[in-house]
Amino acid sequence: MNTSIGLVFFVGAIGLTAIGIAGMVLSNHLFRMVLALAIAEAGANLLLILAGFRWDAVAPILSNSEVAQSMVDPVPQAMVLTAIVIGVGVQALALSLVIRVRQRYGTLDMQEARQRMQDDLDAAAGVTPSRSRQQPAGERLLPVPDATVETGGRHD
């Protein structure tokens, strides 16, 4: 009985982590990646909390009663408190980046945003996009040699 409940908890925590990581890697939608990150964090936090669990124990808060009760381990709880706050900060930063991407490129699809970003970079650098289907990589125009370099010797 006891071990089976523990098995359920551990499977839940590991499963949440796995689902979150799978969502982060497999999803192409930027906002869903942020949500998957939150799910993975929840799984990791649950795993940490489970490491400090103790049967028939109360929350780690002392009371004035003389009866000494067994308490769950307070150290993993303090670490998870830290992890939750850091997770909130990371998610807020990720969301602000997602908002910026949406404002700039008008899409939340990762492939599309990456392609438009590459186009922007190519346009800013003044080069032909290397992945263009109209001009495969073998038939690209070679950079025109600078005329002044070759004629520089005949000046005098």
Place this chain on the structure above:
Amino acid sequence: MRSLATVLFLGGLVFLLAVLTETLSFGNPPMLVGDAIQRTAVNDVGAANLVTAVVLGYRGLDTLGELSILFAAATAGGLVLGAARAGSRQRPGGFILCAGADLLFPLLLVVGLYIVMHGHLTPGGGFQGGVVLAAAFFLPLLARPTETLSHTWLSVVEGMAGTAFIAIGMLALFRGEAFLAPLFDKGVFGELVSSGSLPLLYLAVGLKVGSELASLLSRLASDDEMTS
């Protein structure tokens, strides 16, 4: 190809974690630190909430690092989103939303400050109460999108709170103890004013977290509406 690599990685990760948890005996934590803290925390720190004793008493430097990570995240968020723009195009919410926000604002303020001030006695503390405080200041903004929070005041409060946290830690250093070591008289166990400098530290943490999250939320909200 990417899915195959993902499946392989996930399988390995799940197997690793499963093996790790298999060695733990569920319900009987093998760590001895927790038991030692339960025995000595009353004399060392004097806080009834042992999580607070760990967060601020035994691992105060860790909490300072956590605060700086949150500060870096809030600063980077502000940097990415830029200055909040006044003059929103969104209409203000209806009567019920505005009245509800006005009604909830003082209640949330009281609850947030209660959670912050009782962090060393009951479940709660600076981080949890700070989030409630941020929600209290963000709620009127949801009802009336045309108004903006004063980011100058928020950064003043945030800076003062951070300075106070470090100053209390330095005070312990000057008295010949470790950085952020619990100061002052422990007081009577279970009283509101007890366990030395812990309530002051948690008040600083609560104000800092609350102002950071409030400014971050208002920036997110004011920038999000520009796209829609």
